[in-house]
Amino acid sequence: MLVDLHNHTPLCNHAEGTISEYVEQAIKAKTLFFGFSDHAPMDFDPKYRMKFSDMKKYENDVHNAREKYKEKITILLGYEVDYLKGHMDERVLNADVDYLIGSVHFLEGWGFDNPEFIGKWEEQDIDEIWQKYFDTIEEMAKSKIFDIVGHFDLIKVFKFMPKGDINLMAKKALIAIKNADMALELNVAGYRKKVEESYPSSSLLQQAFDLGIPITFGSDAHTPNQVNMFEKEITKLAKDVGYTECVYFVQRKKKFISL
Numbered sequence: 001m002l003v004d005l006h007n008h009t010p011l012c013n014h015a016e017g018t019i020s021e022y023v024e025q026a027i028k029a030k031t032l033f034f035g036f037s038d039h040a041p042m043d044f045d046p047k048y049r050m051k052f053s054d055m056k057k058y059e060n061d062v063h064n065a066r067e068k069y070k071e072k073i074t075i076l077l078g079y080e081v082d083y084l085k086g087h088m089d090e091r092v093l094n095a096d097v098d099y100l101i102g103s104v105h106f107l108e109g110w111g112f113d114n115p116e117f118i119g120k121w122e123e124q125d126i127d128e129i130w131q132k133y134f135d136t137i138e139e140m141a142k143s144k145i146f147d148i149v150g151h152f153d154l155i156k157v158f159k160f161m162p163k164g165d166i167n168l169m170a171k172k173a174l175i176a177i178k179n180a181d182m183a184l185e186l187n188v189a190g191y192r193k194k195v196e197e198s199y200p201s202s203s204l205l206q207q208a209f210d211l212g213i214p215i216t217f218g219s220d221a222h223t224p225n226q227v228n229m230f231e232k233e234i235t236k237l238a239k240d241v242g243y244t245e246c247v248y249f250v251q252r253k254k255k256f257i258s259l
């Protein structure tokens with residue numbers, strides 16, 4: 001991937017490898033802009049993220065890697081932040097970073113993508129869950145807090161598919177993303193999950209393209225060997241849909257680069 005902005009570090013407690021190992025893998029892959037966006041600290045679900053007291057270390061470690069590898073690759077600094085009302089913290093939202101990825105991993109406190117809580121899928125109407133998810137993404141876009149939408153249709157992770165038309169369910173969210181001037185991330189983690197396809201799906205990506213929403217890319221790597229996995233598939237998908245460029249962010253400003 002020329003641009004790969006979604007990558008984790010062991011500070012989140014569920015990733016492995018050193019920052020250098022991730023970067024060296026990206027250099028091997030000929031990535032030009034490689035970003036870390038580890039799970040930002042939050043006073044909810046603290047087990048799966050860094051602590052507030054780790055922020056300095058995280059930012060310093062990424063800055064040091066930027067300096068160390070500057071001849072070979074451009075390293076960018078970000079956070080993946082949960083859009084969860086009442087739990088978004090100013091220390092994260094005002095951090096001096098290149099970009100913030102906004103992700104929805106919780107619906108009313110339910111970690112719907114966590115295998116630990118998969119049982120809850122049986123207790124509710126699947127179509128209602130999906131609609132609630134996209135309504136939350138719409139709300140996130142309207143908040144205008146973030147630069148990038150993380151894994152746009154993560155709700156499909158366990159392949160509990162709705163009866164209704166997904167394109168219709170997601171439409172208002174996509175329009176809000178366009179109006180907020182955000183970028184949509186093409187995230188390959190879905191290929192590693194039960195659903196076995198990218199986030200977003202090709203038909204949702206087509207809708208995004210028709211609306212003129214810019215894209216970026218993310219390995220969503222939690223181990224160094226996941227960096228740049230499924231690069232061929234994801235680049236082909238972007239081009240097939242019609243994209244000829246993608247974006248990265250420096251100091252919260254969008255920059256375009258040809259695919």
Ligand SMILES: [Zn+2]
Pocket residue numbers: 008012014039222
């Ligand atoms: Zn993670």
Ligand SMILES: [Zn+2]
Pocket residue numbers: 080103105150151
């Ligand atoms: Zn995520």
